Amino acid sequence: MSxxxxxxxxxxxxxAIAKERLQILVAHERSSRNQPSYLPQLKKELLEVIQRYxxxxxxxxxxxxxxxxxxxxxxxxxxxxxxxxxxxxNSTTTxxx
Amino acid sequence: xxxxxxxxxxKGxxxxxxxxxAIAMGLAKRGHKTAVIDFDVGLRxxxxxxxxxxxxxxxxxxxxNHEATLNQALIRDxxxxxxxxxxxxxxxxxxxxxxxGVGQVLEELAKDFSYxxxxxxxxxxxxxxxxxxxxxxxFIVTNPEVSSVxxxxxxxxxxxxxxxxxxxxxxxxxxxxxxxxxxxxxxxLGEMLSxxxxxxxxxxxxxxxxxxxxxxxxxxNSGTPVILDEQSDAGQAYSDIVARYLGEExxxxxxxxxxxxLFGLLFRGK
Numbered sequence: 525m526s527x528x529x530x531x532x533x534x535x536x537x538x539x540a541i542a543k544e545r546l547q548i549l550v551a552h553e554r555s556s557r558n559q560p561s562y563l564p565q566l567k568k569e570l571l572e573v574i575q576r577y578x579x580x581x582x583x584x585x586x587x588x589x590x591x592x593x594x595x596x597x598x599x600x601x602x603x604x605x606x607x608x609x610x611x612x613x614n615s616t617t618t619x620x621x
Numbered sequence: 622x623x624x625x626x627x628x629x630x631x632k633g634x635x636x637x638x639x640x641x642x643a644i645a646m647g648l649a650k651r652g653h654k655t656a657v658i659d660f661d662v663g664l665r666x667x668x669x670x671x672x673x674x675x676x677x678x679x680x681x682x683x684x685x686n687h688e689a690t691l692n693q694a695l696i697r698d699x700x701x702x703x704x705x706x707x708x709x710x711x712x713x714x715x716x717x718x719x720x721x722g723v724g725q726v727l728e729e730l731a732k733d734f735s736y737x738x739x740x741x742x743x744x745x746x747x748x749x750x751x752x753x754x755x756x757x758x759x760f761i762v763t764n765p766e767v768s769s770v771x772x773x774x775x776x777x778x779x780x781x782x783x784x785x786x787x788x789x790x791x792x793x794x795x796x797x798x799x800x801x802x803x804x805x806x807x808x809x810l811g812e813m814l815s816x817x818x819x820x821x822x823x824x825x826x827x828x829x830x831x832x833x834x835x836x837x838x839x840x841x842n843s844g845t846p847v848i849l850d851e852q853s854d855a856g857q858a859y860s861d862i863v864a865r866y867l868g869e870e871x872x873x874x875x876x877x878x879x880x881x882x883l884f885g886l887l888f889r890g891k
Contacts (some may be wrong), residue, residue, distance in 0.1 A: 537811025542767050543818045550774050550822055557778045 555588075563587055570600070578604055623731035626738050627756035627794075629780075631772030633743030635764045636801040639837055640859070641740035642670045643848040644760070647863035649704035650848075653735040658693065660709040660724075661742035662717055665709035671698065672844020673706055682710035685722030691729055700849065704731075705734075715747060723750035723751045745779060754785050758795045764802045765814040770822055773798075777823070798825035799862060804831045805877050816876050829862035831855055832875040846870060 567587045573582055584603040589596060638659075654806045658681060659667035668674040673696050679689035684707075689705075693884035698704035707726075710717060716766035717750055728736050753759060759780050763773045780794050781787055787794075800816055807813035836853030840846065848863070850856040854875060859872045 539808070539811045539814050539818065539854060542814055546767055546770055546814075546822050552773065554773075554778070579836070 559589060563589060574602060580605060622736050623734050624758060625727060625731075626736060626758045626760060626766040627741055627753040628738060628760045628762060629658075629741040629749065629776055630743065630769065631745065631760040631776040631791060632764075632769045634760050635769050635832070636837070637743070637762050638667050638670050638740055639841065639847060640760065640762050640799060640801065640831075641738050642666060642846040642875075643856075643859040643867075645679075645700060645704055645736075645738045646698070647848045647859055648736050648738075649698070650834070651863065651867070652703060653706075654703045654733065655732045655736040655738065656705045656707060656730050656754075657738040657740060659740050660710050660718070660748045661740065662715070662748050663711060663713055664742065665711060667740050668696075668706065668708045669844060670754045671706050671839050671846065673698070673708075674844070677708045680708045680710040681726065682712055682717040684726055685717070685719060691726065695799075700754065702745055702833050710836045712751060718751050720746060720751065720754065724755060727755050734854055745775070750779075750783060754783070756780075756784060756794050757786075758797065760797050760799050761823070761826065762801055763819060765808070765816075765819055767814075770814070772818055774825060775869035781832050793807075796825050797828040797866070798823060799831065801831040803830045803875060804833045809878075827873070828865055829858055830873065830875045831858040831862075 567585065570586055570587065571580070571582060574585065580602065584605075586599075586601045588595075588599045588601075590599060626644070628637050628644070630637050637662050638661075641657055647657040657667065657671075657780040659665050660681075661667075662682065663679070668677050676696050679694035681694070683689040684691050684694045695705040695707055698706065727737060736789070739756065742748040753776075761773050761776060763769050777796060780796065783792055788793065800819060803816070804813055808815045816827065820827065832854045834847075834853060834855035836850050836855045837847050840850055840853075840856075846856050847853065848859040851860070858875055861874060864871045
């Protein structure tokens with residue numbers, strides 16, 4: 525029986541796959557569930573402002589709110605377009621985050 | 622003061638009505654005056670599972686609209702005098718249920734009953750929302766299967782944010798897990814999520830595991846809550862669940878293959 529178990533463990537079971545998929549999915553859904561309702565609007569308005577200076581698309585900006593016992597952290601992440609695009613856009617701003 | 626229990630899941634077909642019927646009967650058989658309400662307006666089925674479909678005259682919507690009194694609509698169970706059923710309406714009007722109306726019905730029931738079981742419809746629409754809104758306890762019925770677990774987690778989020786207790790910042794609804802249609806054989810083969818797998822994701826108070834069982838279909842065929850089939854594994858699982866809910870220490874069963882003695886092997890049940 526133990527020998528049989530040994531061979532079985534070489535192949536990942538469908539239940540193990542199910543569990544892993546669920547863990548990732550549920551964690552993701554929980555984090556978006558706890559978001560305040562103003563986050564999407566905030567993101568949209570920020571994008572509008574940034575788009576005045578850079579040619580960026582919606583995917584390049586991420587806004588998230590982390591919460592622990594003591595403080596809330598609003599994290600804003602903008603990926604600016606690469607140098608060539610920047611030249612085309614005629615901007616002197618240094619690339620960075 | 623009555624305790625209001627919602628039986629919910631998000632996903633359909635996981636065993637909410639079977640569970641509602643069994644739990645209500647189990648509580649009533651122990652002498653607690655219990656009412657069980659079908660919130661699935663337009664698709665009522667609790668009456669059928671309880672075997673009182675031919676005795677339905679008035680329903681929940683009639684009571685809310687003051688077309689009948691609560692006493693006229695409540696159906697007293699023929700097997701257990703402490704159990705009453707309040708059927709759902711078959712109207713197609715989705716807005717038939719109102720928050721105020723449901724609140725009034727529950728308030729009136731609470732004067733007279735110890736336990737009120739709200740059998741939620743599937744989904745997260747009005748009926749499901751109203752079924753859980755006033756609840757003190759929630760029984761989350763989940764199958765060991767990806768879509769059911771995901772929907773249960775979604776339901777937990779709704780219970781934590783959209784219930785009366787949440788809105789009034791009261792003590793949150795107590796959530797319990799009932800894992801149904803469980804097959805320890807398939808878990809052992811790695812074909813089904815185990816209790817531990819589901820608990821790692823949902824992390825709820827496990828009230829019991831209900832094994833996949835032929836007795837459930839047999840019970841619904843005849844309109845008998847499965848808990849009355851005392852020989853059946855599912856019936857016994859629900860009896861355990863009622864006992865645990867009432868605070869008794871009952872060891873969990875049906876999670877692993879039971880080690881049967883020689884006697885058990887010779888006279889296998891069912």
